[in-house]
Amino acid sequence: MKQAMWAMTGVAAAALWLTGCASTPTVREVALDRAPISSKLEPQDVRRTVEKMTESLLSAPGVREAVGGTRPVLDVEPLKNRTTQHVDMVSITDSLRMQLLRSGMFRFVDKSTSGTDIEFMDAQANLGLTDQKKAIKPGQQSAAQMYLTGALSEIKTQVGRTVDQYYKFSMVLKDLRSGELVWADEQEIRKESVKPRVGF
Amino acid sequence: MKRMTTLSGAALLTAALAALTGCVETAGTTVTTDHMTGSSLVMEDSTRLRDQIQMLKVNYDEVNGLKRVHITLQSSKHRRLRLNYRIAWFDANGMEVDAATKTYRNLILExxxxxxxxxxxxxxxxxxxxxxxxxxxxxx
Structure with missing residues:
Protein backbone atom coordinates (compact mmCIF):
# COMPACT_ATOMS: atom_id res chain seq x y z
CA MET A 1 0.00 0.00 0.00
CA LYS A 2 2.82 2.34 0.98
CA GLN A 3 4.62 1.46 -2.24
CA ALA A 4 1.53 2.39 -4.27
CA MET A 5 1.28 5.75 -2.53
CA TRP A 6 4.92 6.49 -3.32
CA ALA A 7 4.38 5.55 -6.95
CA MET A 8 1.32 7.82 -7.22
CA THR A 9 3.20 10.74 -5.64
CA GLY A 10 6.14 10.19 -7.98
CA VAL A 11 3.93 10.18 -11.06
CA ALA A 12 2.06 13.30 -9.91
CA ALA A 13 5.35 15.12 -9.33
CA ALA A 14 6.64 14.02 -12.75
CA ALA A 15 3.44 15.20 -14.47
CA LEU A 16 3.62 18.59 -12.76
CA TRP A 17 7.28 18.90 -13.68
CA LEU A 18 6.52 18.06 -17.30
CA THR A 19 3.66 20.55 -17.57
CA GLY A 20 5.10 23.57 -15.81
CA CYS A 21 6.20 24.68 -12.34
CA ALA A 22 9.38 26.40 -13.52
CA SER A 23 10.93 29.22 -11.53
CA THR A 24 12.22 31.10 -14.61
CA PRO A 25 9.71 32.76 -16.98
CA THR A 26 8.92 30.84 -20.12
CA VAL A 27 8.88 32.94 -23.29
CA ARG A 28 7.07 31.80 -26.41
CA GLU A 29 5.40 33.35 -29.40
CA VAL A 30 1.63 33.42 -29.28
CA ALA A 31 -1.07 33.97 -31.89
CA LEU A 32 -1.94 37.60 -32.67
CA ASP A 33 -5.55 36.90 -31.74
CA ARG A 34 -4.90 35.34 -28.38
CA ALA A 35 -7.41 35.11 -25.56
CA PRO A 36 -7.66 38.20 -23.33
CA ILE A 37 -5.26 38.33 -20.39
CA SER A 38 -6.50 41.56 -18.78
CA SER A 39 -9.44 43.94 -18.85
CA LYS A 40 -7.25 46.60 -20.50
CA LEU A 41 -7.33 47.31 -24.19
CA GLU A 42 -5.20 44.62 -25.85
CA PRO A 43 -3.71 44.22 -29.36
CA GLN A 44 -6.44 41.77 -30.42
CA ASP A 45 -9.09 44.36 -29.50
CA VAL A 46 -7.38 46.93 -31.67
CA ARG A 47 -7.01 44.49 -34.58
CA ARG A 48 -10.69 43.54 -34.39
CA THR A 49 -11.70 47.20 -34.27
CA VAL A 50 -9.61 48.11 -37.29
CA GLU A 51 -11.04 45.19 -39.26
CA LYS A 52 -14.62 45.97 -38.25
CA MET A 53 -14.30 49.69 -39.06
CA THR A 54 -12.68 49.00 -42.42
CA GLU A 55 -15.38 46.52 -43.42
CA SER A 56 -18.13 48.87 -42.26
CA LEU A 57 -16.70 51.82 -44.18
CA LEU A 58 -16.07 49.87 -47.39
CA SER A 59 -19.59 48.41 -47.43
CA ALA A 60 -21.55 51.51 -46.40
CA PRO A 61 -24.06 52.71 -49.04
CA GLY A 62 -23.37 56.36 -48.13
CA VAL A 63 -19.69 55.93 -48.89
CA ARG A 64 -20.49 54.34 -52.27
CA GLU A 65 -22.72 57.31 -53.08
CA ALA A 66 -20.09 59.84 -52.01
CA VAL A 67 -17.24 58.07 -53.82
CA GLY A 68 -19.33 57.55 -56.96
CA GLY A 69 -16.74 55.69 -59.02
CA THR A 70 -13.98 58.23 -58.33
CA ARG A 71 -11.16 57.65 -55.88
CA PRO A 72 -11.44 60.62 -53.52
CA VAL A 73 -8.39 61.86 -51.63
CA LEU A 74 -8.62 60.95 -47.97
CA ASP A 75 -6.65 61.92 -44.88
CA VAL A 76 -6.82 59.90 -41.68
CA GLU A 77 -6.55 61.99 -38.54
CA PRO A 78 -5.23 60.26 -35.39
CA LEU A 79 -8.08 59.18 -33.12
CA LYS A 80 -8.48 61.05 -29.85
CA ASN A 81 -7.73 59.06 -26.72
CA ARG A 82 -10.27 59.91 -24.03
CA THR A 83 -9.32 57.02 -21.79
CA THR A 84 -7.02 56.93 -18.77
CA GLN A 85 -4.81 54.34 -20.50
CA HIS A 86 -1.90 55.04 -22.77
CA VAL A 87 -2.97 53.77 -26.19
CA ASP A 88 -0.92 54.40 -29.32
CA MET A 89 -3.66 56.04 -31.38
CA VAL A 90 -1.28 56.81 -34.28
CA SER A 91 -0.62 53.10 -34.68
CA ILE A 92 -4.37 52.43 -34.91
CA THR A 93 -4.68 55.18 -37.52
CA ASP A 94 -1.80 53.66 -39.49
CA SER A 95 -3.45 50.22 -39.52
CA LEU A 96 -6.73 51.72 -40.63
CA ARG A 97 -5.07 53.68 -43.43
CA MET A 98 -3.18 50.59 -44.59
CA GLN A 99 -6.35 48.49 -44.86
CA LEU A 100 -8.29 51.23 -46.65
CA LEU A 101 -5.38 51.85 -49.01
CA ARG A 102 -5.33 48.16 -49.97
CA SER A 103 -9.02 48.30 -50.88
CA GLY A 104 -8.17 50.71 -53.72
CA MET A 105 -11.28 52.80 -53.04
CA PHE A 106 -9.44 55.93 -51.90
CA ARG A 107 -6.28 57.89 -52.55
CA PHE A 108 -4.46 59.17 -49.49
CA VAL A 109 -2.57 62.20 -48.29
CA ASP A 110 -0.87 62.39 -44.91
CA LYS A 111 -0.89 65.77 -43.18
CA SER A 112 1.38 64.48 -40.44
CA THR A 113 4.32 64.13 -42.86
CA SER A 114 3.86 67.57 -44.52
CA GLY A 115 6.79 68.97 -42.53
CA THR A 116 9.08 66.34 -44.05
CA ASP A 117 7.70 67.17 -47.53
CA ILE A 118 8.67 70.84 -47.02
CA GLU A 119 12.16 69.83 -45.86
CA PHE A 120 12.66 67.75 -49.02
CA MET A 121 11.39 70.51 -51.30
CA ASP A 122 13.56 73.10 -49.53
CA ALA A 123 16.60 70.87 -49.90
CA GLN A 124 15.88 70.24 -53.57
CA ALA A 125 15.43 73.97 -54.23
CA ASN A 126 18.24 75.39 -52.13
CA LEU A 127 21.09 72.95 -51.62
CA GLY A 128 22.14 72.95 -55.26
CA LEU A 129 22.32 69.17 -55.44
CA THR A 130 19.14 68.59 -57.44
CA ASP A 131 18.57 69.24 -61.14
CA GLN A 132 16.11 72.16 -60.92
CA LYS A 133 14.15 70.86 -63.90
CA LYS A 134 13.41 67.70 -61.89
CA ALA A 135 12.99 69.34 -58.48
CA ILE A 136 9.53 69.09 -56.96
CA LYS A 137 8.04 72.53 -56.45
CA PRO A 138 5.58 73.30 -53.67
CA GLY A 139 1.93 73.92 -54.48
CA GLN A 140 1.25 70.75 -56.50
CA GLN A 141 0.06 68.31 -53.88
CA SER A 142 -3.43 66.82 -53.93
CA ALA A 143 -5.98 68.27 -51.56
CA ALA A 144 -7.80 66.05 -49.11
CA GLN A 145 -11.48 65.82 -50.07
CA MET A 146 -12.52 63.77 -47.06
CA TYR A 147 -11.07 62.95 -43.68
CA LEU A 148 -11.54 60.18 -41.22
CA THR A 149 -11.45 60.91 -37.52
CA GLY A 150 -12.73 59.51 -34.25
CA ALA A 151 -12.22 58.87 -30.57
CA LEU A 152 -11.75 56.14 -28.03
CA SER A 153 -13.65 56.45 -24.75
CA GLU A 154 -14.03 54.21 -21.71
CA ILE A 155 -16.22 53.58 -18.70
CA LYS A 156 -14.65 51.68 -15.81
CA THR A 157 -16.67 50.19 -12.98
CA GLN A 158 -15.21 48.34 -10.02
CA VAL A 159 -17.36 46.43 -7.58
CA GLY A 160 -15.44 44.41 -5.01
CA ARG A 161 -12.99 42.17 -6.81
CA THR A 162 -14.69 42.62 -10.19
CA VAL A 163 -13.51 45.23 -12.69
CA ASP A 164 -15.84 45.95 -15.59
CA GLN A 165 -14.23 47.89 -18.42
CA TYR A 166 -16.13 49.26 -21.40
CA TYR A 167 -14.45 50.79 -24.44
CA LYS A 168 -16.00 52.51 -27.41
CA PHE A 169 -14.29 53.40 -30.66
CA SER A 170 -16.32 55.98 -32.60
CA MET A 171 -15.33 57.00 -36.12
CA VAL A 172 -16.71 59.39 -38.73
CA LEU A 173 -15.87 60.09 -42.35
CA LYS A 174 -16.48 63.73 -43.29
CA ASP A 175 -16.73 65.32 -46.71
CA LEU A 176 -14.62 68.48 -46.50
CA ARG A 177 -16.48 70.36 -49.27
CA SER A 178 -20.05 69.76 -48.10
CA GLY A 179 -19.25 69.33 -44.41
CA GLU A 180 -21.52 66.28 -44.39
CA LEU A 181 -20.80 63.13 -42.43
CA VAL A 182 -20.63 60.41 -45.04
CA TRP A 183 -20.21 57.50 -42.64
CA ALA A 184 -20.11 56.86 -38.90
CA ASP A 185 -19.77 53.69 -36.89
CA GLU A 186 -18.67 52.49 -33.51
CA GLN A 187 -17.16 49.40 -31.99
CA GLU A 188 -17.87 48.50 -28.40
CA ILE A 189 -15.74 46.22 -26.26
CA ARG A 190 -16.65 45.12 -22.76
CA LYS A 191 -14.34 43.12 -20.52
CA GLU A 192 -14.50 41.84 -17.02
CA SER A 193 -11.72 40.73 -14.73
CA VAL A 194 -12.07 39.24 -11.28
CA LYS A 195 -9.17 39.53 -8.85
CA PRO A 196 -8.29 36.37 -6.95
CA ARG A 197 -9.31 36.18 -3.29
CA VAL A 198 -5.73 35.57 -2.25
CA GLY A 199 -2.87 37.27 -4.04
CA PHE A 200 0.38 39.12 -3.59
CA MET B 1 -2.66 -7.80 -9.51
CA LYS B 2 -1.69 -5.17 -6.97
CA ARG B 3 1.04 -3.93 -9.29
CA MET B 4 -1.47 -3.60 -12.14
CA THR B 5 -3.82 -1.54 -9.98
CA THR B 6 -0.97 0.74 -9.01
CA LEU B 7 0.08 1.23 -12.62
CA SER B 8 -3.50 1.89 -13.76
CA GLY B 9 -3.96 4.44 -11.01
CA ALA B 10 -0.74 6.16 -11.94
CA ALA B 11 -1.71 6.30 -15.63
CA LEU B 12 -5.13 7.70 -14.77
CA LEU B 13 -3.64 10.34 -12.52
CA THR B 14 -1.16 11.37 -15.23
CA ALA B 15 -3.96 11.66 -17.81
CA ALA B 16 -6.11 13.71 -15.44
CA LEU B 17 -3.25 16.09 -14.64
CA ALA B 18 -2.36 16.48 -18.31
CA ALA B 19 -6.01 17.22 -19.13
CA LEU B 20 -6.17 19.81 -16.37
CA THR B 21 -2.99 21.59 -17.41
CA GLY B 22 -3.24 21.71 -21.19
CA CYS B 23 -4.06 19.64 -24.27
CA VAL B 24 -6.72 21.96 -25.72
CA GLU B 25 -8.19 20.94 -29.05
CA THR B 26 -7.68 23.79 -31.52
CA ALA B 27 -9.48 22.28 -34.50
CA GLY B 28 -12.86 23.82 -35.27
CA THR B 29 -15.66 24.07 -37.78
CA THR B 30 -14.99 25.58 -41.21
CA VAL B 31 -17.42 26.77 -43.86
CA THR B 32 -15.83 27.32 -47.26
CA THR B 33 -17.96 29.22 -49.79
CA ASP B 34 -17.16 29.58 -53.46
CA HIS B 35 -18.67 32.92 -54.49
CA MET B 36 -18.47 32.07 -58.18
CA THR B 37 -20.52 28.87 -58.01
CA GLY B 38 -22.34 29.47 -54.72
CA SER B 39 -21.33 26.08 -53.29
CA SER B 40 -20.49 25.72 -49.60
CA LEU B 41 -18.54 23.02 -47.84
CA VAL B 42 -18.83 22.49 -44.08
CA MET B 43 -16.03 20.67 -42.25
CA GLU B 44 -16.56 19.79 -38.61
CA ASP B 45 -13.12 18.85 -37.32
CA SER B 46 -13.90 19.21 -33.64
CA THR B 47 -16.30 16.70 -32.15
CA ARG B 48 -16.90 19.00 -29.19
CA LEU B 49 -17.75 22.01 -31.38
CA ARG B 50 -19.87 19.85 -33.70
CA ASP B 51 -22.17 19.18 -30.74
CA GLN B 52 -22.31 22.87 -29.86
CA ILE B 53 -22.99 24.77 -33.09
CA GLN B 54 -24.54 24.11 -36.47
CA MET B 55 -24.30 26.03 -39.70
CA LEU B 56 -27.82 26.88 -40.85
CA LYS B 57 -27.49 29.08 -43.91
CA VAL B 58 -24.97 30.79 -46.19
CA ASN B 59 -25.89 33.93 -48.13
CA TYR B 60 -23.56 36.00 -50.26
CA ASP B 61 -23.72 39.27 -52.14
CA GLU B 62 -21.49 42.02 -53.46
CA VAL B 63 -21.16 45.55 -52.14
CA ASN B 64 -19.02 48.35 -53.62
CA GLY B 65 -17.33 45.74 -55.84
CA LEU B 66 -16.32 43.57 -52.87
CA LYS B 67 -17.79 40.16 -52.12
CA ARG B 68 -19.58 39.66 -48.83
CA VAL B 69 -20.67 36.52 -47.02
CA HIS B 70 -23.34 36.05 -44.32
CA ILE B 71 -23.28 32.76 -42.42
CA THR B 72 -25.98 31.85 -39.92
CA LEU B 73 -24.94 29.71 -36.97
CA GLN B 74 -27.14 28.11 -34.35
CA SER B 75 -26.29 26.95 -30.87
CA SER B 76 -27.34 23.41 -30.01
CA LYS B 77 -26.74 24.02 -26.32
CA HIS B 78 -28.89 25.60 -23.64
CA ARG B 79 -25.95 27.37 -22.02
CA ARG B 80 -23.98 30.39 -23.26
CA LEU B 81 -21.18 29.61 -25.71
CA ARG B 82 -18.01 31.65 -26.01
CA LEU B 83 -16.47 31.22 -29.43
CA ASN B 84 -14.08 32.89 -31.84
CA TYR B 85 -14.56 33.14 -35.60
CA ARG B 86 -12.50 34.37 -38.50
CA ILE B 87 -13.48 34.84 -42.13
CA ALA B 88 -10.54 34.55 -44.51
CA TRP B 89 -10.61 35.35 -48.23
CA PHE B 90 -8.88 33.64 -51.13
CA ASP B 91 -8.25 34.65 -54.73
CA ALA B 92 -8.94 32.57 -57.85
CA ASN B 93 -5.64 30.72 -57.37
CA GLY B 94 -6.58 29.71 -53.83
CA MET B 95 -4.07 32.10 -52.24
CA GLU B 96 -5.19 33.83 -49.07
CA VAL B 97 -5.46 37.59 -49.55
CA ASP B 98 -4.01 39.82 -46.79
CA ALA B 99 -4.21 37.11 -44.15
CA ALA B 100 -2.94 39.37 -41.38
CA THR B 101 -5.82 41.81 -41.72
CA LYS B 102 -8.50 39.23 -40.96
CA THR B 103 -8.67 38.53 -37.25
CA TYR B 104 -10.50 36.19 -34.92
CA ARG B 105 -13.59 37.96 -33.59
CA ASN B 106 -15.61 37.26 -30.46
CA LEU B 107 -18.91 35.44 -30.64
CA ILE B 108 -20.98 35.05 -27.49
CA LEU B 109 -23.92 32.87 -28.37
CA GLU B 110 -26.83 32.50 -25.94
Missing amino acids: GRDTVTVTGLANSPACVTSKLRVRDLEAAD
Whole structure:
Protein backbone atom coordinates (compact mmCIF):
# COMPACT_ATOMS: atom_id res chain seq x y z
CA MET A 1 0.00 0.00 0.00
CA LYS A 2 2.82 2.34 0.98
CA GLN A 3 4.62 1.46 -2.24
CA ALA A 4 1.53 2.39 -4.27
CA MET A 5 1.28 5.75 -2.53
CA TRP A 6 4.92 6.49 -3.32
CA ALA A 7 4.38 5.55 -6.95
CA MET A 8 1.32 7.82 -7.22
CA THR A 9 3.20 10.74 -5.64
CA GLY A 10 6.14 10.19 -7.98
CA VAL A 11 3.93 10.18 -11.06
CA ALA A 12 2.06 13.30 -9.91
CA ALA A 13 5.35 15.12 -9.33
CA ALA A 14 6.64 14.02 -12.75
CA ALA A 15 3.44 15.20 -14.47
CA LEU A 16 3.62 18.59 -12.76
CA TRP A 17 7.28 18.90 -13.68
CA LEU A 18 6.52 18.06 -17.30
CA THR A 19 3.66 20.55 -17.57
CA GLY A 20 5.10 23.57 -15.81
CA CYS A 21 6.20 24.68 -12.34
CA ALA A 22 9.38 26.40 -13.52
CA SER A 23 10.93 29.22 -11.53
CA THR A 24 12.22 31.10 -14.61
CA PRO A 25 9.71 32.76 -16.98
CA THR A 26 8.92 30.84 -20.12
CA VAL A 27 8.88 32.94 -23.29
CA ARG A 28 7.07 31.80 -26.41
CA GLU A 29 5.40 33.35 -29.40
CA VAL A 30 1.63 33.42 -29.28
CA ALA A 31 -1.07 33.97 -31.89
CA LEU A 32 -1.94 37.60 -32.67
CA ASP A 33 -5.55 36.90 -31.74
CA ARG A 34 -4.90 35.34 -28.38
CA ALA A 35 -7.41 35.11 -25.56
CA PRO A 36 -7.66 38.20 -23.33
CA ILE A 37 -5.26 38.33 -20.39
CA SER A 38 -6.50 41.56 -18.78
CA SER A 39 -9.44 43.94 -18.85
CA LYS A 40 -7.25 46.60 -20.50
CA LEU A 41 -7.33 47.31 -24.19
CA GLU A 42 -5.20 44.62 -25.85
CA PRO A 43 -3.71 44.22 -29.36
CA GLN A 44 -6.44 41.77 -30.42
CA ASP A 45 -9.09 44.36 -29.50
CA VAL A 46 -7.38 46.93 -31.67
CA ARG A 47 -7.01 44.49 -34.58
CA ARG A 48 -10.69 43.54 -34.39
CA THR A 49 -11.70 47.20 -34.27
CA VAL A 50 -9.61 48.11 -37.29
CA GLU A 51 -11.04 45.19 -39.26
CA LYS A 52 -14.62 45.97 -38.25
CA MET A 53 -14.30 49.69 -39.06
CA THR A 54 -12.68 49.00 -42.42
CA GLU A 55 -15.38 46.52 -43.42
CA SER A 56 -18.13 48.87 -42.26
CA LEU A 57 -16.70 51.82 -44.18
CA LEU A 58 -16.07 49.87 -47.39
CA SER A 59 -19.59 48.41 -47.43
CA ALA A 60 -21.55 51.51 -46.40
CA PRO A 61 -24.06 52.71 -49.04
CA GLY A 62 -23.37 56.36 -48.13
CA VAL A 63 -19.69 55.93 -48.89
CA ARG A 64 -20.49 54.34 -52.27
CA GLU A 65 -22.72 57.31 -53.08
CA ALA A 66 -20.09 59.84 -52.01
CA VAL A 67 -17.24 58.07 -53.82
CA GLY A 68 -19.33 57.55 -56.96
CA GLY A 69 -16.74 55.69 -59.02
CA THR A 70 -13.98 58.23 -58.33
CA ARG A 71 -11.16 57.65 -55.88
CA PRO A 72 -11.44 60.62 -53.52
CA VAL A 73 -8.39 61.86 -51.63
CA LEU A 74 -8.62 60.95 -47.97
CA ASP A 75 -6.65 61.92 -44.88
CA VAL A 76 -6.82 59.90 -41.68
CA GLU A 77 -6.55 61.99 -38.54
CA PRO A 78 -5.23 60.26 -35.39
CA LEU A 79 -8.08 59.18 -33.12
CA LYS A 80 -8.48 61.05 -29.85
CA ASN A 81 -7.73 59.06 -26.72
CA ARG A 82 -10.27 59.91 -24.03
CA THR A 83 -9.32 57.02 -21.79
CA THR A 84 -7.02 56.93 -18.77
CA GLN A 85 -4.81 54.34 -20.50
CA HIS A 86 -1.90 55.04 -22.77
CA VAL A 87 -2.97 53.77 -26.19
CA ASP A 88 -0.92 54.40 -29.32
CA MET A 89 -3.66 56.04 -31.38
CA VAL A 90 -1.28 56.81 -34.28
CA SER A 91 -0.62 53.10 -34.68
CA ILE A 92 -4.37 52.43 -34.91
CA THR A 93 -4.68 55.18 -37.52
CA ASP A 94 -1.80 53.66 -39.49
CA SER A 95 -3.45 50.22 -39.52
CA LEU A 96 -6.73 51.72 -40.63
CA ARG A 97 -5.07 53.68 -43.43
CA MET A 98 -3.18 50.59 -44.59
CA GLN A 99 -6.35 48.49 -44.86
CA LEU A 100 -8.29 51.23 -46.65
CA LEU A 101 -5.38 51.85 -49.01
CA ARG A 102 -5.33 48.16 -49.97
CA SER A 103 -9.02 48.30 -50.88
CA GLY A 104 -8.17 50.71 -53.72
CA MET A 105 -11.28 52.80 -53.04
CA PHE A 106 -9.44 55.93 -51.90
CA ARG A 107 -6.28 57.89 -52.55
CA PHE A 108 -4.46 59.17 -49.49
CA VAL A 109 -2.57 62.20 -48.29
CA ASP A 110 -0.87 62.39 -44.91
CA LYS A 111 -0.89 65.77 -43.18
CA SER A 112 1.38 64.48 -40.44
CA THR A 113 4.32 64.13 -42.86
CA SER A 114 3.86 67.57 -44.52
CA GLY A 115 6.79 68.97 -42.53
CA THR A 116 9.08 66.34 -44.05
CA ASP A 117 7.70 67.17 -47.53
CA ILE A 118 8.67 70.84 -47.02
CA GLU A 119 12.16 69.83 -45.86
CA PHE A 120 12.66 67.75 -49.02
CA MET A 121 11.39 70.51 -51.30
CA ASP A 122 13.56 73.10 -49.53
CA ALA A 123 16.60 70.87 -49.90
CA GLN A 124 15.88 70.24 -53.57
CA ALA A 125 15.43 73.97 -54.23
CA ASN A 126 18.24 75.39 -52.13
CA LEU A 127 21.09 72.95 -51.62
CA GLY A 128 22.14 72.95 -55.26
CA LEU A 129 22.32 69.17 -55.44
CA THR A 130 19.14 68.59 -57.44
CA ASP A 131 18.57 69.24 -61.14
CA GLN A 132 16.11 72.16 -60.92
CA LYS A 133 14.15 70.86 -63.90
CA LYS A 134 13.41 67.70 -61.89
CA ALA A 135 12.99 69.34 -58.48
CA ILE A 136 9.53 69.09 -56.96
CA LYS A 137 8.04 72.53 -56.45
CA PRO A 138 5.58 73.30 -53.67
CA GLY A 139 1.93 73.92 -54.48
CA GLN A 140 1.25 70.75 -56.50
CA GLN A 141 0.06 68.31 -53.88
CA SER A 142 -3.43 66.82 -53.93
CA ALA A 143 -5.98 68.27 -51.56
CA ALA A 144 -7.80 66.05 -49.11
CA GLN A 145 -11.48 65.82 -50.07
CA MET A 146 -12.52 63.77 -47.06
CA TYR A 147 -11.07 62.95 -43.68
CA LEU A 148 -11.54 60.18 -41.22
CA THR A 149 -11.45 60.91 -37.52
CA GLY A 150 -12.73 59.51 -34.25
CA ALA A 151 -12.22 58.87 -30.57
CA LEU A 152 -11.75 56.14 -28.03
CA SER A 153 -13.65 56.45 -24.75
CA GLU A 154 -14.03 54.21 -21.71
CA ILE A 155 -16.22 53.58 -18.70
CA LYS A 156 -14.65 51.68 -15.81
CA THR A 157 -16.67 50.19 -12.98
CA GLN A 158 -15.21 48.34 -10.02
CA VAL A 159 -17.36 46.43 -7.58
CA GLY A 160 -15.44 44.41 -5.01
CA ARG A 161 -12.99 42.17 -6.81
CA THR A 162 -14.69 42.62 -10.19
CA VAL A 163 -13.51 45.23 -12.69
CA ASP A 164 -15.84 45.95 -15.59
CA GLN A 165 -14.23 47.89 -18.42
CA TYR A 166 -16.13 49.26 -21.40
CA TYR A 167 -14.45 50.79 -24.44
CA LYS A 168 -16.00 52.51 -27.41
CA PHE A 169 -14.29 53.40 -30.66
CA SER A 170 -16.32 55.98 -32.60
CA MET A 171 -15.33 57.00 -36.12
CA VAL A 172 -16.71 59.39 -38.73
CA LEU A 173 -15.87 60.09 -42.35
CA LYS A 174 -16.48 63.73 -43.29
CA ASP A 175 -16.73 65.32 -46.71
CA LEU A 176 -14.62 68.48 -46.50
CA ARG A 177 -16.48 70.36 -49.27
CA SER A 178 -20.05 69.76 -48.10
CA GLY A 179 -19.25 69.33 -44.41
CA GLU A 180 -21.52 66.28 -44.39
CA LEU A 181 -20.80 63.13 -42.43
CA VAL A 182 -20.63 60.41 -45.04
CA TRP A 183 -20.21 57.50 -42.64
CA ALA A 184 -20.11 56.86 -38.90
CA ASP A 185 -19.77 53.69 -36.89
CA GLU A 186 -18.67 52.49 -33.51
CA GLN A 187 -17.16 49.40 -31.99
CA GLU A 188 -17.87 48.50 -28.40
CA ILE A 189 -15.74 46.22 -26.26
CA ARG A 190 -16.65 45.12 -22.76
CA LYS A 191 -14.34 43.12 -20.52
CA GLU A 192 -14.50 41.84 -17.02
CA SER A 193 -11.72 40.73 -14.73
CA VAL A 194 -12.07 39.24 -11.28
CA LYS A 195 -9.17 39.53 -8.85
CA PRO A 196 -8.29 36.37 -6.95
CA ARG A 197 -9.31 36.18 -3.29
CA VAL A 198 -5.73 35.57 -2.25
CA GLY A 199 -2.87 37.27 -4.04
CA PHE A 200 0.38 39.12 -3.59
CA MET B 1 -2.66 -7.80 -9.51
CA LYS B 2 -1.69 -5.17 -6.97
CA ARG B 3 1.04 -3.93 -9.29
CA MET B 4 -1.47 -3.60 -12.14
CA THR B 5 -3.82 -1.54 -9.98
CA THR B 6 -0.97 0.74 -9.01
CA LEU B 7 0.08 1.23 -12.62
CA SER B 8 -3.50 1.89 -13.76
CA GLY B 9 -3.96 4.44 -11.01
CA ALA B 10 -0.74 6.16 -11.94
CA ALA B 11 -1.71 6.30 -15.63
CA LEU B 12 -5.13 7.70 -14.77
CA LEU B 13 -3.64 10.34 -12.52
CA THR B 14 -1.16 11.37 -15.23
CA ALA B 15 -3.96 11.66 -17.81
CA ALA B 16 -6.11 13.71 -15.44
CA LEU B 17 -3.25 16.09 -14.64
CA ALA B 18 -2.36 16.48 -18.31
CA ALA B 19 -6.01 17.22 -19.13
CA LEU B 20 -6.17 19.81 -16.37
CA THR B 21 -2.99 21.59 -17.41
CA GLY B 22 -3.24 21.71 -21.19
CA CYS B 23 -4.06 19.64 -24.27
CA VAL B 24 -6.72 21.96 -25.72
CA GLU B 25 -8.19 20.94 -29.05
CA THR B 26 -7.68 23.79 -31.52
CA ALA B 27 -9.48 22.28 -34.50
CA GLY B 28 -12.86 23.82 -35.27
CA THR B 29 -15.66 24.07 -37.78
CA THR B 30 -14.99 25.58 -41.21
CA VAL B 31 -17.42 26.77 -43.86
CA THR B 32 -15.83 27.32 -47.26
CA THR B 33 -17.96 29.22 -49.79
CA ASP B 34 -17.16 29.58 -53.46
CA HIS B 35 -18.67 32.92 -54.49
CA MET B 36 -18.47 32.07 -58.18
CA THR B 37 -20.52 28.87 -58.01
CA GLY B 38 -22.34 29.47 -54.72
CA SER B 39 -21.33 26.08 -53.29
CA SER B 40 -20.49 25.72 -49.60
CA LEU B 41 -18.54 23.02 -47.84
CA VAL B 42 -18.83 22.49 -44.08
CA MET B 43 -16.03 20.67 -42.25
CA GLU B 44 -16.56 19.79 -38.61
CA ASP B 45 -13.12 18.85 -37.32
CA SER B 46 -13.90 19.21 -33.64
CA THR B 47 -16.30 16.70 -32.15
CA ARG B 48 -16.90 19.00 -29.19
CA LEU B 49 -17.75 22.01 -31.38
CA ARG B 50 -19.87 19.85 -33.70
CA ASP B 51 -22.17 19.18 -30.74
CA GLN B 52 -22.31 22.87 -29.86
CA ILE B 53 -22.99 24.77 -33.09
CA GLN B 54 -24.54 24.11 -36.47
CA MET B 55 -24.30 26.03 -39.70
CA LEU B 56 -27.82 26.88 -40.85
CA LYS B 57 -27.49 29.08 -43.91
CA VAL B 58 -24.97 30.79 -46.19
CA ASN B 59 -25.89 33.93 -48.13
CA TYR B 60 -23.56 36.00 -50.26
CA ASP B 61 -23.72 39.27 -52.14
CA GLU B 62 -21.49 42.02 -53.46
CA VAL B 63 -21.16 45.55 -52.14
CA ASN B 64 -19.02 48.35 -53.62
CA GLY B 65 -17.33 45.74 -55.84
CA LEU B 66 -16.32 43.57 -52.87
CA LYS B 67 -17.79 40.16 -52.12
CA ARG B 68 -19.58 39.66 -48.83
CA VAL B 69 -20.67 36.52 -47.02
CA HIS B 70 -23.34 36.05 -44.32
CA ILE B 71 -23.28 32.76 -42.42
CA THR B 72 -25.98 31.85 -39.92
CA LEU B 73 -24.94 29.71 -36.97
CA GLN B 74 -27.14 28.11 -34.35
CA SER B 75 -26.29 26.95 -30.87
CA SER B 76 -27.34 23.41 -30.01
CA LYS B 77 -26.74 24.02 -26.32
CA HIS B 78 -28.89 25.60 -23.64
CA ARG B 79 -25.95 27.37 -22.02
CA ARG B 80 -23.98 30.39 -23.26
CA LEU B 81 -21.18 29.61 -25.71
CA ARG B 82 -18.01 31.65 -26.01
CA LEU B 83 -16.47 31.22 -29.43
CA ASN B 84 -14.08 32.89 -31.84
CA TYR B 85 -14.56 33.14 -35.60
CA ARG B 86 -12.50 34.37 -38.50
CA ILE B 87 -13.48 34.84 -42.13
CA ALA B 88 -10.54 34.55 -44.51
CA TRP B 89 -10.61 35.35 -48.23
CA PHE B 90 -8.88 33.64 -51.13
CA ASP B 91 -8.25 34.65 -54.73
CA ALA B 92 -8.94 32.57 -57.85
CA ASN B 93 -5.64 30.72 -57.37
CA GLY B 94 -6.58 29.71 -53.83
CA MET B 95 -4.07 32.10 -52.24
CA GLU B 96 -5.19 33.83 -49.07
CA VAL B 97 -5.46 37.59 -49.55
CA ASP B 98 -4.01 39.82 -46.79
CA ALA B 99 -4.21 37.11 -44.15
CA ALA B 100 -2.94 39.37 -41.38
CA THR B 101 -5.82 41.81 -41.72
CA LYS B 102 -8.50 39.23 -40.96
CA THR B 103 -8.67 38.53 -37.25
CA TYR B 104 -10.50 36.19 -34.92
CA ARG B 105 -13.59 37.96 -33.59
CA ASN B 106 -15.61 37.26 -30.46
CA LEU B 107 -18.91 35.44 -30.64
CA ILE B 108 -20.98 35.05 -27.49
CA LEU B 109 -23.92 32.87 -28.37
CA GLU B 110 -26.83 32.50 -25.94
CA GLY B 111 -28.50 29.11 -25.43
CA ARG B 112 -30.32 27.82 -28.54
CA ASP B 113 -29.76 31.21 -30.20
CA THR B 114 -29.06 31.92 -33.84
CA VAL B 115 -26.56 34.50 -35.05
CA THR B 116 -25.42 35.66 -38.48
CA VAL B 117 -21.77 36.55 -38.93
CA THR B 118 -20.69 38.69 -41.87
CA GLY B 119 -17.39 39.06 -43.64
CA LEU B 120 -16.33 41.45 -46.38
CA ALA B 121 -13.58 40.65 -48.87
CA ASN B 122 -10.51 42.84 -48.63
CA SER B 123 -10.01 43.01 -52.39
CA PRO B 124 -12.09 42.61 -55.57
CA ALA B 125 -9.78 39.66 -56.41
CA CYS B 126 -11.27 37.55 -53.59
CA VAL B 127 -13.59 34.79 -54.82
CA THR B 128 -13.69 32.28 -51.96
CA SER B 129 -14.39 32.81 -48.28
CA LYS B 130 -13.63 30.51 -45.39
CA LEU B 131 -15.26 30.86 -42.00
CA ARG B 132 -13.45 29.17 -39.17
CA VAL B 133 -15.10 28.84 -35.78
CA ARG B 134 -13.13 27.75 -32.75
CA ASP B 135 -13.75 27.39 -29.06
CA LEU B 136 -12.48 30.34 -27.01
CA GLU B 137 -10.33 27.87 -25.09
CA ALA B 138 -8.44 27.21 -28.32
CA ALA B 139 -7.19 30.81 -28.28
CA ASP B 140 -3.77 30.96 -26.65
